[in-house]
Amino acid sequence: MKKDAILICTGCGKEFPLNRIHPRCAGCNEPLEVAYGRLAPVEIPARGTMLERYGDFLPFSVPRREISLGEGNTPLLRAGALAEELGMLSLFFKNETQNPTWSFKDRGTVTGLMHAVSLGITKIGTVSTGNMAVSVAAYGARAGLETYVLVSKGIAEEKIAPIAIHGPRLLTVDGDYGELYFRSIEVGERRGIYFINSDVPFRVEGSKTIAFEICEQLAFQAPAYVVVPTSSGGNFRGIQKGFEEMHRVGAIDRLPRMIAAQAAGCAPIATAFGRGGLTVERVKEPRTIAHAIENPFPPSGNQVLRKLREHGGLAVTVTDEEILAAQGLMAGTGIFGQPEGAVPLAAVKKLRAENVLEPADSVVCIVSGAGLKYMAALRLHRFEVRGVSIERLEEALVG
């Protein structure tokens, strides 16, 4: 690993060596992040994988081992007609559904994996029931590492299969799911298993490449706002950090304002933000169709709150009805996201209606994962299908 990077606590600033596996501060228990002593203003290469192109902003050299699945380099699509409909000049979708396992998780999985490999660790794991479980299982298979995926007891069969197909050691765990996050880290540290959970520092390092790509794709004119569906807070932290690093090296001349978008049925960060709180409180009975952002006690929640305050960000909630409507609206522009992938658009609609977003504001929505991941949501949409005989096809096409 490179010598000029360290781990630093996002809460109290305490420093730790880069080879630390535990993702939280031994003092205040807040999450750690990678801090760079020197970041040079660089020319980002046009060709290459995400890891190769952004190597100057990552603490490792690209390994020889086959580790990448071709993550990142996803499209940023301008949605002109929809922007006009919403009374905005420019609206963009960053389509993370085109990653190897069809969600943004792959970016952070590969960087987490690189950390593990750089430390000589041969076993990885994760606690997840959704996108991250699939991603870690796939990358563990790619790298040929022993891979442990811990899911809740009672997980639906349809969620197990796309994880299991990659051949990890799959365990259904009976017990409190929130506790499992912390337990996995402890046990993993003792047993030499690197748990690439949702907000570990090296997963955040992967997520920041979303911001890098947005900067490049907008010719280094930062958008006014970036809207992130927010659960554990890891992806939010990564994207925020990416823009800060681009700003630090002088590639962009201002930071976009970040918007943490949450489902009304599970909004610990937005709730704390709304009441001016500094720490998140556990949501008792989370309930939303956007299951991938249904974390009742986000481990990076406090850090997201700090960043929102430090840089003038916003937090907003949207209802399941608004999420479903936004899913349909976004599909009407060609992009089929899973419910939480439509949460940013739902937030934009709401904030635009309230005139918090003004017509001239350029806005980027992060579409976090593919609609195919959660087909049950489609049963809540109404579709019109017409039957016709082949003989009467022409009439049907005219009428």
Add this chain to the structure above:
Amino acid sequence: MKKDAILICTGCGKEFPLNRIHPRCAGCNEPLEVAYGRLAPVEIPARGTMLERYGDFLPFSVPRREISLGEGNTPLLRAGALAEELGMLSLFFKNETQNPTWSFKDRGTVTGLMHAVSLGITKIGTVSTGNMAVSVAAYGARAGLETYVLVSKGIAEEKIAPIAIHGPRLLTVDGDYGELYFRSIEVGERRGIYFINSDVPFRVEGSKTIAFEICEQLAFQAPAYVVVPTSSGGNFRGIQKGFEEMHRVGAIDRLPRMIAAQAAGCAPIATAFGRGGLTVERVKEPRTIAHAIENPFPPSGNQVLRKLREHGGLAVTVTDEEILAAQGLMAGTGIFGQPEGAVPLAAVKKLRAENVLEPADSVVCIVSGAGLKYMAALRLHRFEVRGVSIERLEEALVG
């Protein structure tokens, strides 16, 4: 459109103007293709969309209209460990599951759409029940065109939803599905609806970019073999054409040998090839788990046969059991393809066992679409899941 391209019949060589909508020869009824008067050896730009980067090999200028969803530019992954297991030096997967609607179809949909738009046509359509229906619905939505998707009566509800979410005019048609392909073209021509069906010339122009990317990704050293899951024959034709054009401009110094891989339960091309036939015959009762390549009477079948003979290609069949085994094997390298996406690997295993493929042959498998598209296939796999209480987690991770 550019002036130096025409349409030419793949069967009899008869020429047609580029603005022709009907995809087949008015004389011999074989499919048409785009022929270029001049193809200059060019420097392919490193940055840009697929349409921008390969503009010199396409008959249109990139339109101002928002038409692209960020198709193409998919990873080519070397599978070192699996190659070793199969006794090969190099095996690659071209992962088409990272396209906007998670299959290779998007490449040809966007070029078909460009043809329609260049002709001033505002209505598009397709006949499909799978990947192509989803793709055309998404791109029609993207471009804001009226979009007709014709599916068979009796299509499963789960197949309808991911098409319908994009808001096309969706018709279930009662009648012979094979006849519907031809009927849609006729009716479409009369009614101003451009049917971007599976093997129209401008869809083939999109598919050829797969070959272009493979050439770039292998530093213009053509692989020995490229294995394509083959149904209508349109994708096979496109990839073959792409390599021929790269060869013509001197970018590669030999053509790879193409392998048309089909499911044993629906193998009209491989059957005709095996008996030395020049034309495909309709399969009476197609039956395979690889539904996306279950075309019993492929409209480009004869042209695929001609190309196989002209360039020393091969055709091969694999059983459903072999396909499922290959799906699992490929997922064990990190790539979760739909059953037909695993057909090439199944073919490679078979041909390697028969020593048709030799250890030194470099082989590229085209992974045509995402495993999430057909989750029912996963029920045929056996997975091991272990239950554990959170208190006994550590024991379980050690044991």
